[in-house]
Amino acid sequence: MADWFSRRQFLINAGLAGLALKSPSLFANTSGTPSLSPIMRRIPGANESIPAIGMGTWITFNVGGDEQLVAQRTRVLKTFFDLGGTVVDGSPMYGTAADVIGEALDSLDAHDRIFAATKIWTGDESETRQEAARSGRRWGLDQFDLLQVHNLLGWQGHLETLKQMKANGDVRYIGITTSHGRRHREFAQIMEREPLDFVQLTYNVLDREVEDRLLPLARERGIGVIVNRPFQGGSLFRRFQSEPLPGWAGEAGVSNWAEFFLKFIISHPAVTCAIPATSKVEHMKENMGALYGALPDADQRQRMADYVGSL
Amino acid sequence: MSGADWLSYSLQDFVMFGPQVFLRLFVRINQDLWPWQVLAVVAAIGIPVLLFRQKRFERRLAVGLMAVAWAVSGYGFLVGYFGPINWPAVWFGWAFVAQGVLLAAAMFSGGVREAALPSGRFVALWLIVVCGLPWLAVAESGQWQALALFGIAPGTTAAAGALIVAVITGPWRWLYLPLLVLWSLFSAAMFWVLQAWWLLVAPMATLFLVGAGSWLSPRTAQSPD
Ligand SMILES: NC(=O)c1ccc[n+]([C@@H]2O[C@H](COP(=O)([O-])OP(=O)(O)OC[C@H]3O[C@@H](n4cnc5c(N)ncnc54)[C@H](OP(=O)(O)O)[C@@H]3O)[C@@H](O)[C@H]2O)c1
Numbered sequence: 240m241a242d243w244f245s246r247r248q249f250l251i252n253a254g255l256a257g258l259a260l261k262s263p264s265l266f267a268n269t270s271g272t273p274s275l276s277p278i279m280r281r282i283p284g285a286n287e288s289i290p291a292i293g294m295g296t297w298i299t300f301n302v303g304g305d306e307q308l309v310a311q312r313t314r315v316l317k318t319f320f321d322l323g324g325t326v327v328d329g330s331p332m333y334g335t336a337a338d339v340i341g342e343a344l345d346s347l348d349a350h351d352r353i354f355a356a357t358k359i360w361t362g363d364e365s366e367t368r369q370e371a372a373r374s375g376r377r378w379g380l381d382q383f384d385l386l387q388v389h390n391l392l393g394w395q396g397h398l399e400t401l402k403q404m405k406a407n408g409d410v411r412y413i414g415i416t417t418s419h420g421r422r423h424r425e426f427a428q429i430m431e432r433e434p435l436d437f438v439q440l441t442y443n444v445l446d447r448e449v450e451d452r453l454l455p456l457a458r459e460r461g462i463g464v465i466v467n468r469p470f471q472g473g474s475l476f477r478r479f480q481s482e483p484l485p486g487w488a489g490e491a492g493v494s495n496w497a498e499f500f501l502k503f504i505i506s507h508p509a510v511t512c513a514i515p516a517t518s519k520v521e522h523m524k525e526n527m528g529a530l531y532g533a534l535p536d537a538d539q540r541q542r543m544a545d546y547v548g549s550l
Numbered sequence: 551m552s553g554a555d556w557l558s559y560s561l562q563d564f565v566m567f568g569p570q571v572f573l574r575l576f577v578r579i580n581q582d583l584w585p586w587q588v589l590a591v592v593a594a595i596g597i598p599v600l601l602f603r604q605k606r607f608e609r610r611l612a613v614g615l616m617a618v619a620w621a622v623s624g625y626g627f628l629v630g631y632f633g634p635i636n637w638p639a640v641w642f643g644w645a646f647v648a649q650g651v652l653l654a655a656a657m658f659s660g661g662v663r664e665a666a667l668p669s670g671r672f673v674a675l676w677l678i679v680v681c682g683l684p685w686l687a688v689a690e691s692g693q694w695q696a697l698a699l700f701g702i703a704p705g706t707t708a709a710a711g712a713l714i715v716a717v718i719t720g721p722w723r724w725l726y727l728p729l730l731v732l733w734s735l736f737s738a739a740m741f742w743v744l745q746a747w748w749l750l751v752a753p754m755a756t757l758f759l760v761g762a763g764s765w766l767s768p769r770t771a772q773s774p775d
Contacts, residue, residue, distance in 0.1 A: 302571050303634040305578060334566050334635050419558050472562065518568060 277323040277530045280511045283461040291505040292530040293326025295516035300336035313343040318520050320352050322527035328514045330358040337377035358389035364396020387414040412436035439465040444503045444547050454509040463511040485546045492533030501529035503543050561743050567635040569744040575631045576687045576696035590701035594680040598673045613657045619701035621650035649729050661722030669766050679709045690748040705752035712756045715763030
């Protein structure tokens with residue numbers, strides 16, 4: 240990532256300058272001085288940091304061969320990169336999303352700006368390498384930064400191959416995923432035994448089960464945590480967007496509901512990155528606002544959860 | 551997977567695309583097919599006319615056109631356009647093609663009523679379907695280019711195809727019914743998740759028309775033969 244840092248930083252700053260002009264309060268931290276550096280998180284056990292807000296692609300990037308929508312999603316991805324994002328999460332399960340990411344990366348000439356994370360999603364445990372290669376062709380990448388076993392499907396066989404692939408330098412990081420609170424007991428057992436770089440799981444201001452076991456375990460074992468469904472698939476907005484933000488939101492570094500939901504997540508000390516999905520440039524701008532400014536402390540996090548619980 | 555895991559799945563988890571992408575399929579196929587839609591409109595109007603004619607050949611042509619409509623909307627819309635963003639659509643697409651083949655086979659094997667259809671009610675319902683249902687996608691998307699025409703869009707085609715039950719006889723009818731019911735349930739569930747309320751009318755109409763088609767069929771309709 241070092242080679243492109245200066246070009247990238249320039250683009251980020253250019254994008255931020257635009258956003259700051261549009262919304263001067265967006266990047267004001269609690270001390271009132273503007274903060275233009277993105278919130279980065281170190282990958283445990285690695286000498287590398289990634290931005291704490293990434294991007295998911297389930298549903299939002301599955302637009303098939305619709306050129307008009309591919310161009311629109313390309314603008315969403317461009318906004319994401321321009322505002323400092325790098326981590327993009329996909330899966331062969333997401334229909335044409337992989338092809339759309341590939342096309343968007345081509346037209347943005349942005350293959351070197353992405354931290355590419357996809358999944359192995361096949362019950363055939365001998366297909367790990369082939370599926371990774373197929374995904375690589377669709378994304379237009381020689382290699383992924385992170386390969387994860389999707390929803391633990393065939394995890395024993397896949398994980399063995401992924402460990403070999405990592406040892407051979409065919410992938411940089413490996414992991415497993417779950418969502419919706421499924422199979423947490425088995426998930427924890429794998430986290431205890433296997434040399435994982437990342438786990439991906441569901442965590443948001445309403446779904447907090449992982450705080451009890453999985454998040455502490457990730458810290459203990461030095462495993463990075465990617466958080467999926469940060470908006471509970473969008474239902475958090477449907478439920479709460481019509482409500483006012485609490486009066487103290489500004490103190491917690493929050494200026495809209497997207498930041499409220501995302502900052503709650505990334506301020507947990509075990510969390511490396513949250514991956515909200517969106518099909519809209521405006522929403523992407525809101526979501527990327529959470530990558531900047533102050534983060535809530537432990538007390539404020541509790542108040543955030545209590546506030547949402549009271550609505 | 552444990553029972554508790556299965557319980558954590560909802561209909562939502564199985565719909566892998568958004569409403570905007572789905573509605574754009576109608577716009578895209580109309581743009582790509584232009585001006586061949588004219589043939590679909592001619593077929594939609596021609597089928598009830600031909601079913602009323604006295605010549606056997608003309609009535610067979612009507613059923614043949616319906617068979618082609620099943621196959622074209624299945625292969626064109628479902629396999630070609632919808633399939634890439636939603637895998638089950640491909641299976642339904644091939645099932646639509648098979649339904650067309652089934653109808654053609656019924657026609658050549660005595661499974662289709664040979665006498666002219668006497669019912670003006672059939673024509674009225676048919677016209678409501680082929681002229682009314684195409685506008686549901688327009689109402690939902692706000693774009694007239696999304697017109698879901700008979701013979702191109704699967705929902706309108708299936709609803710019209712449900713009325714054709716009226717001319718299918720014997721065991722052929724039982725072979726013809728399952729796809730109508732399965733497609734209606736599948737598309738209703740999908741539109742429910744997408745919250746595409748206008749589109750929900752099409753599967754509900756299809757189920758109603760299966761009943762209407764049976765009611766208008768030779769056993770209940772008074773045949774002049
Ligand atoms: N097992 C697994 O591995 C697994 C499971 C689930 C998810 N994931 C990953 O996690 C990612 C995120 O989860 P998700 O996509 O299920 O749900 P999510 O990110 O919690 O929510 C996405 C929804 O939120 C809406 N949204 C986004 N930003 C918004 C904003 N600023 N204002 C209002 N609405 C907004 C989007 O609608 P718009 O398009 O209108 O913005 C979309 O409908 C997925 O895309 C996928 O990559 C992985």
